[in-house]
Amino acid sequence: MMQLYRALPFLLSVGLFGCGNSSTQESVSSTGSSVTENTDHFVSKLPDTAPTIKVGTEANYAPYEFKDEYGNVTGFDIELMQHIGENQGFKVEVYNDPWEGLFDNLDNKSRDMVAAGLTYSSERARKYLLSDAYAPLPTSLVYLDDSLNIKSLNDLGTLRVGVLTSSEPYEYFAQGKYQLGSLEQYPTTFAAVEAMAQDKVDAVVDDSGVLRYTLNDLPSLQPKYFDYESIRADGARKVFLVDKAQPDLLKKVNAGLKGLKEDGTYAKLTTKWFGTDLTEVSLQQQKTLQ
Numbered sequence: 091m092m093q094l095y096r097a098l099p100f101l102l103s104v105g106l107f108g109c110g111n112s113s114t115q116e117s118v119s120s121t122g123s124s125v126t127e128n129t130d131h132f133v134s135k136l137p138d139t140a141p142t143i144k145v146g147t148e149a150n151y152a153p154y155e156f157k158d159e160y161g162n163v164t165g166f167d168i169e170l171m172q173h174i175g176e177n178q179g180f181k182v183e184v185y186n187d188p189w190e191g192l193f194d195n196l197d198n199k200s201r202d203m204v205a206a207g208l209t210y211s212s213e214r215a216r217k218y219l220l221s222d223a224y225a226p227l228p229t230s231l232v233y234l235d236d237s238l239n240i241k242s243l244n245d246l247g248t249l250r251v252g253v254l255t256s257s258e259p260y261e262y263f264a265q266g267k268y269q270l271g272s273l274e275q276y277p278t279t280f281a282a283v284e285a286m287a288q289d290k291v292d293a294v295v296d297d298s299g300v301l302r303y304t305l306n307d308l309p310s311l312q313p314k315y316f317d318y319e320s321i322r323a324d325g326a327r328k329v330f331l332v333d334k335a336q337p338d339l340l341k342k343v344n345a346g347l348k349g350l351k352e353d354g355t356y357a358k359l360t361t362k363w364f365g366t367d368l369t370e371v372s373l374q375q376q377k378t379l380q
Contacts, residue, residue: 132172134181142181143339145171146201149186153303153363154207154225154328157186166299166363167205170224171330173355174346196333203332203339207299210327219340221330224347225360226368226375228319228326229259230298232305234286240293240316243268250274252282252291258325259295279304287311297325299364306365321375 134140147155147163155165163184175182187195195201196218214220231251233240238249248271253260255275263273274291276282282294283304294301298317305313319325332340350356351369360368 132169134172134176136176136179136181140179140181142183143175143202144183144185144200146185146187146192146195146204147206148189148192150189151207151300153299155205166225166359167207167328167330169359169363170347170350170356171205173350173359174343177346177349177355178342180342193331196331199333199335201333202336203330203343205330207328208331210324210329214329214331217334219332219334219337221332221340222344222347223327223329223372223375223379225299225328226321226326226371227297227299227302227328227364228317228321228323229295230301231293231295231316231318232283232286232301232313233293233316234311234313235292236314238292238314240314243318246270246293249292250290252276252285252294254279254282254296257296263295283308299328302364302366306363321371322378326375327379 147167149155149157149163149165151165153165154167155163158164163186168182168184171184172182185195185201187201192201192204192206196204208214210220210223231240231243238245240246246268248269250272251263251270252274253263253276255277260273260275263270271292274282274285276285279294279296279300282291282296283301285291286294287308298315301313301315305311321327330343332343347356350359351372356372357367357369360366
């Protein structure tokens, strides 16, 4: 590999399309038009007579869902739902909707469910059916310097912390509850990680899944993670939203998720997208939430 500081800007620019990621077909775009299909995509083995579930997403939150270099919608959520469908006997048709349309389309029955990296909230639980948590990935802090040995947010002291502009972590730390050397805002997680590698900040805070995905394509770095948020926290509970009138679909989604954990598919998908098998953590999370 080239020297890190020379290679990193390039690596970050292609990070969304790293060698560990394959693409899926975006069945229908938000405008109803088809999209060029990549040859490396999920192919269902179900018969043509199998029912189809319409899944809404917003393909702008890697690695949960995003568009690959071919314009196809891919990501952990998409592949997970495709395998759940395969396990439970239904095909998945993905619609890339604008954020403001995600919930409207579920409300007006033009979508059966939403898979968009959404976290649990009591408001969503009142309005929709929520699946079991499928990605136990809390908000985390990542750093590269072993000597920092961060075990608590009180250890930040004079450290420079990078966050996404106007994000929840920014709002959290901007309250001044914890002493920091500085709080630096960046437009993307990639830019924040680049700054950390170039010693412009000491640590970066973001969703653990986003951080792990970003750093998974940078094997020369040896990140240390501090998950300061509990896996019981709402932010660590990624859930699928299902139309309130379709309890049978919710049962199938949860049964499929359980089946994928048992047959090893979940382990393969989480390792692929996040660089680690999350099966045991997910099972632990489910037990604590019951």
